Amino acid sequence: MNFELDEDILFLKKNVRDFVQTEVEAVAMQIEEENHIPERIINLSKDLGLFGLSIPEEYGGLGIGMVGKCALYEEIGQTHNGYTTLIGAHTGIGTVGIVELGNELQKKKYLPAMASGERIGAFALTEPEAGSNAANLKTTAVRKGDKYILNGLKHYITNATEASVFTVMAATDPGKGAKGITSFIIEKDFPGFKVGAIEKKMGLRGSQSAELIFEDCEVPIENVLGIEGQGYVNALKILTNGRAGLASRNLGSxxxxxxxxxxxxxxxxxxxxxxxxxxxxxxxxxxxxxxxxx
Ligand SMILES: Cc1cc2nc3c(=O)[nH]c(=O)nc-3n(C[C@H](O)[C@H](O)[C@H](O)COP(=O)(O)OP(=O)(O)OC[C@H]3O[C@@H](n4cnc5c(N)ncnc54)[C@H](O)[C@@H]3O)c2cc1C
Incomplete structure (x- = not known):
């Protein structure tokens, strides 16, 4: 594997470093006190293209590979962890599922707005009874005509309050355990979907983790992500990518x-x-x- 960084990445790395050290560091205490990332920082991050790190250029992103992305995460990691988590969860677990598993229609529909930061992404696997034992999902998805109907509860979902596009795992065949899970792309305004309680965490202020509630949530069949029954494998793929990114951000920290x-x-x-x-x-x-x- 080649760990050399090309000139474009080195240039961007310097820009990201300057931005983080001057703009984000200047509001780090404010984020801590207000538990909120200032809008100005979000807008400057959009201008830098940070929301589109993982998204291919043809869909409006920067199309940076994993090594380059980790080099940039090291810089992003050197400031307030709430900000780092917002960008990291969006560019990692929030978008890579659609980039790597989405069909052409799904990519065209969701990725450009996610690359610009207009739409924030989140990833929802964890439930009260499915933490380390992540295949033990109680959220079900039942096919009815050209829709799936989802019922259940997710918790600890990063970016839940900011996101409008969620990669969600649900059991389509509960008897089959890990082999009976399917991934879905769920939009914030789908009927039957809402964000529940925000967790009161010990730290990581500025990054919100919350519940997602599905009550007869209607999801069109075209929003199945990847192959039905492969949701657990999809989740592991997405998490593997996310973990490499998280490690790089923590290295910067x-x-x-x-x-x-x-x-x-x-x-x-x-x-x-x-x-x-x-x-x-x-x-x-x-x-x-x-x-x-x-
Ligand atoms: C800040 C934060 C953000 C998160 N963001 C997201 C997100 O965006 N999307 C999402 O889907 N999830 C998210 N999660 C959830 C996270 O993935 C889970 O917390 C994690 O999977 C662990 O589950 P749990 O908290 O239920 O712990 P548990 O599974 O209950 O584990 C508790 C303890 O028991 C240990 N343990 C469990 N099983 C075993 C075993 N077999 N052998 C030995 N030890 C064991 C664990 O290591 C741990 O120390 C987030 C969590 C946090 C804290």
């Missing part, structure tokens, strides 16, 4: 923490000298640097 810690250890004077001159403190910083490099 770790680098940022090392920078802050090193700066502080050099500035903070105790017993008449900077605390970094204590070997136990510099060992901690060295350990952090080694882990990040690894």
């Amino acid at each position: 770790c680098q940022k923490l090392l920078d802050i810690s090193t700066r502080y250890a050099k500035e903070r004077i105790q017993f008449g000298k900077p605390i970094i001159t204590n070997q136990a403190v510099s060992h901690m910083l060295a350990e952090m640097a080694v882990e990040i490099e690894a």
